[in-house]
Amino acid sequence: MSFDTNALLILEIDSSVEEVESDVSVIKKYLNLKGFKFILAKDNFDMDKVWTLRKAISPACGKIAPTKISEDATVPRSKISDMIKGIKSIAKKYSLKIIIFGHAGDGNLHPNILTDKRNEDEMARVNEAIREIFELAISLGGTLSGEHGIGYMKAPYLGLEFDEETIKLGRAIKIALDPNNILNPDKIFV
Numbered sequence: 587m588s589f590d591t592n593a594l595l596i597l598e599i600d601s602s603v604e605e606v607e608s609d610v611s612v613i614k615k616y617l618n619l620k621g622f623k624f625i626l627a628k629d630n631f632d633m634d635k636v637w638t639l640r641k642a643i644s645p646a647c648g649k650i651a652p653t654k655i656s657e658d659a660t661v662p663r664s665k666i667s668d669m670i671k672g673i674k675s676i677a678k679k680y681s682l683k684i685i686i687f688g689h690a691g692d693g694n695l696h697p698n699i700l701t702d703k704r705n706e707d708e709m710a711r712v713n714e715a716i717r718e719i720f721e722l723a724i725s726l727g728g729t730l731s732g733e734h735g736i737g738y739m740k741a742p743y744l745g746l747e748f749d750e751e752t753i754k755l756g757r758a759i760k761i762a763l764d765p766n767n768i769l770n771p772d773k774i775f776v
Contacts, residue, residue: 595622595690596636643687647685651683651701652703653700655699655716656698656699658733659720659722660692660693660733662693662728665693665726670686672726673697676722680711680714680715682711683699683700683701685698688732693728695732699715699716717743717746720746721746724746736773737774738774741775
């Protein structure tokens with residue numbers, strides 16, 4: 587099993603043997619019609635190779651540039667292609683290397699910006715690109731975060747997704763439930 591490619595879509599099907607065989611047949615036919623190469627993992631050894639490759643993507647990014655900034659934004663599945671095209675356009679606009687991976691089943695994409703945090707000019711472009719990636723996700727009906735939450739890194743972008751009233755309500759709920767600010771302090775509302 588060889589993976590000499592610029593893009594890889596991993597599909598995992600979990601069902602009865604008959605349903606898996608039927609699903610594989612439909613998927614293979616569709617992908618072949620679209621001009622994609624279809625490779626079936628025939629056994630656990632092949633499956634392990636696929637997942638080893640997938641798990642190696644993030645660490646491999648660290649070999650390309652000294653700093654990897656990983657974001658996550660989620661869009662409806664029907665907008666994944668638009669999101670990927672948009673991220674590629676943003677990367678080109680700001681002369682940045684962005685590697686995208688994620689979870690197509692729920693529309694969660696991880697744009698990984700490969701940069702050098704010591705380069706102030708480049709980091710300024712990175713910050714502009716991050717803002718545009720989040721704006722793009724929202725414009726496509728998505729959200730700022732699919733699985734990693736808002737935290738303190740995305741807090742400045744909260745206004746892209748929520749109006750001021752909603753943010754004030756969230757802040758009021760946080761104060762009511764945690765008046766001493768001991769639960770996840772300063773993560774969203776400082």
